[in-house]
């Protein structure tokens with residue numbers, strides 16, 4: 114019987130070494146199950162009850178994780194954007210985020226963002242190129258996968274530049290746009306998604322700094 118205690122503790126040890134929380138919880142459940150015969154043989158009811166509670170909590174959290182991670186269908190546009198920008202999110206997390214936004218076309222010559230405005234949206238380009246202007250000076254071009262308005266989104270400051278679709282562009286630019294407050298509320302309820310998005314936005318801004 115004592116061997117079971119050692120086996121269980123080795124399993125606990127392995128569970129602490131794995132990085133994926135799903136595996137950690139699964140191994141914890143197996144380790145506890147390995148200990149139960151020992152507790153029963155020794156009539157140790159308090160640890161049986163407490164470990165039953167731990168198993169119940171872990172099973173509940175595992176079911177939640179599995180629901181979050183179950184495969185989901187992304188349409189072609191979503192799939193492209195996911196591969197290009199949001200790969201650090203679980204596909205289902207991304208789907209929820211994408212469904213919160215609306216797809217929009219920016220026609221050649223159309224202005225997406227004015228300079229110095231209080232922006233109530235965050236955009237990401239799915240296809241096409243947008244031009245960034247400060248005054249009349251063109252300072253950058255933004256391509257598929259780039260965010261527009263992330264600086265205001267993160268700082269709450271008015272926009273730093275004007276962003277337009279060039280009149281000479283043959284095709285409309287496709288963007289996915291989120292309402293700022295709706296996105297903030299969503300992220301408040303999804304802290305993992307918020308952490309991942311902050312990193313994605315930070316990486317986007319670093320790329321812009323580097324390009325500038």
Ligand SMILES: Nc1ncnc2c1ncn2[C@@H]1O[C@@H]2COP(=O)(O)O[C@H]2[C@H]1O
Nearest residue numbers: 253260261262263264265272273274321
């Ligand atoms: N130098 C730059 N390089 C690339 N993009 C920029 C630059 N300046 C501004 N932008 C983009 O233009 C947007 C204007 O609104 P924001 O300041 O919210 O966020 C800005 C960025 O998305």
